[in-house]
Amino acid sequence: MNEDGLDPVIHAPARLRIVVTLAALRDGDDLSFTRLQELIGLTPGNLITHLRKLEDAGYVTAEKNGSGVTARTSVALTLAGRAALERYTTALRQLLDSASSRLLSPHRQQGKRRLGAPRAPTALLPRAPSA
Amino acid sequence: MNEQAGTTGAGMGEAAGGDDGTTMGVADAAVIMQEASDRARRQLRVSHRATFTIWGLGLLLGYGSIWLTVRGQQPFHGLPPATFAVGALLSSASIMTGVAQAQADSGVGGLSAVRQRIHLLAVLAGFAAMFALEGALAHTGASRSVIGVFEASAPVLVAGLFYFTTSAVWLDWPVLGLGIWLLVVAAVGGFAGPSGVWAVDALAAGLAYLLMAAIEPRLRPS
Numbered sequence: 001m002n003e004d005g006l007d008p009v010i011h012a013p014a015r016l017r018i019v020v021t022l023a024a025l026r027d028g029d030d031l032s033f034t035r036l037q038e039l040i041g042l043t044p045g046n047l048i049t050h051l052r053k054l055e056d057a058g059y060v061t062a063e064k065n066g067s068g069v070t071a072r073t074s075v076a077l078t079l080a081g082r083a084a085l086e087r088y089t090t091a092l093r094q095l096l097d098s099a100s101s102r103l104l105s106p107h108r109q110q111g112k113r114r115l116g117a118p119r120a121p122t123a124l125l126p127r128a129p130s131a
Numbered sequence: 132m133n134e135q136a137g138t139t140g141a142g143m144g145e146a147a148g149g150d151d152g153t154t155m156g157v158a159d160a161a162v163i164m165q166e167a168s169d170r171a172r173r174q175l176r177v178s179h180r181a182t183f184t185i186w187g188l189g190l191l192l193g194y195g196s197i198w199l200t201v202r203g204q205q206p207f208h209g210l211p212p213a214t215f216a217v218g219a220l221l222s223s224a225s226i227m228t229g230v231a232q233a234q235a236d237s238g239v240g241g242l243s244a245v246r247q248r249i250h251l252l253a254v255l256a257g258f259a260a261m262f263a264l265e266g267a268l269a270h271t272g273a274s275r276s277v278i279g280v281f282e283a284s285a286p287v288l289v290a291g292l293f294y295f296t297t298s299a300v301w302l303d304w305p306v307l308g309l310g311i312w313l314l315v316v317a318a319v320g321g322f323a324g325p326s327g328v329w330a331v332d333a334l335a336a337g338l339a340y341l342l343m344a345a346i347e348p349r350l351r352p353s
Contacts, residue, residue: 006157013155017167024171028242031175035238039174040167074240089164095157 005091007084009057014042014050019085022060022077030076033062051075059084175237180347186290187340193218194283194333201279202326209279209325246300250293257289279325287336288317305343305350312339 010019017040025031037047054060059081064073077085155163201209264285268278291313298307313336320331 004157006160011155011160013159013163016155016160016163020164020167021171021175024168024175025239025241026243029239029244030241032238032240038238039170072240076241092157092160092164096161099157 004095006095007088007091009053009059010084010088012050014040014046015054018047018050018054019059019077019081022075023082023085025077030063030074033073033075036075054081057081057084175239178347180344183340183344183347187337187344189337190287190340191333191337194329194337197283198326198329198333201329204326207276207279207325209275210282250297250300253296254289254293257293258286261285261289276325280321280328283325283328283332284317284321287313287320287332290336291317305347309339309343312336 010016018036021036021039022031033044033047037044040047042050051060051062055062057080058078060075060077062073062075064071066072197210201207265278265281268281273281291310294306294310294313296310297303298310316332316335316339320328320335323331
């Protein structure tokens, strides 16, 4: 875990996209490797590298079914992966909230009302993935 | 590699180095999460628009054509059974193809795909039971008028039950509405008689399907 509480396995752009994309699936569902690659926009080699890191952490499973032209590799988020994403989202929200407070506090101390003061984009965060 | 979030967010200096060689701030992470979540929800859902369109046109044109054929028949002698069977089989095949294609395009497998296959089997079993029942009706001496009403209403009834149960599995309220509507059409349409039922079902059920096809993208969560 980083000192800011963010899981370093998830806190990388490509892996964050992978985990969030897989979290959008229903429980028990998986996604084909090809489709995941389309959605994330990575080369197969890069995607495999990131998936391996997530798999080593126990956050995703990758399973190959069939052989030859019918072979299909499917990727799914594990329960541990879903829980890790929830923790990551919570930590991220707290960091954004505290950053927002720091930005706004000097204006409060000076008794000034600053219109259009920057707000932390907590609203951007998707809702915590449902289990 | 498409790493867009190489900079820290404005004013959010909580940057952390990713081990893929990029630096990502917390604001960047929030933006990435939102974008990835939106994109996944939009692109991973299975669209039934094609199936709704096929059914809508099938009912509107197929049932409409049958109505043009049988209206004014005195006495009513209906359709040749083979015509009805071929039409129903073609409809089943088109549904299966449409659903299977939509599923494959989405790339989603696992439990959802299994549920979808079981639902398809339910439709096929429903149609098979319908044919058997029609045979039983004919065997027991039911008139052509009774069989005519059955031939028009039973497929709509099967479809209505299919959508009703589908909505229970997925908690899909628009599909529940379609299921209820089809059951109402199946129940009430027969009162229009063995000829009129084809016109009633063509319009009431066919247009409902086409309406669903038109509004489906807007009814789903974005």
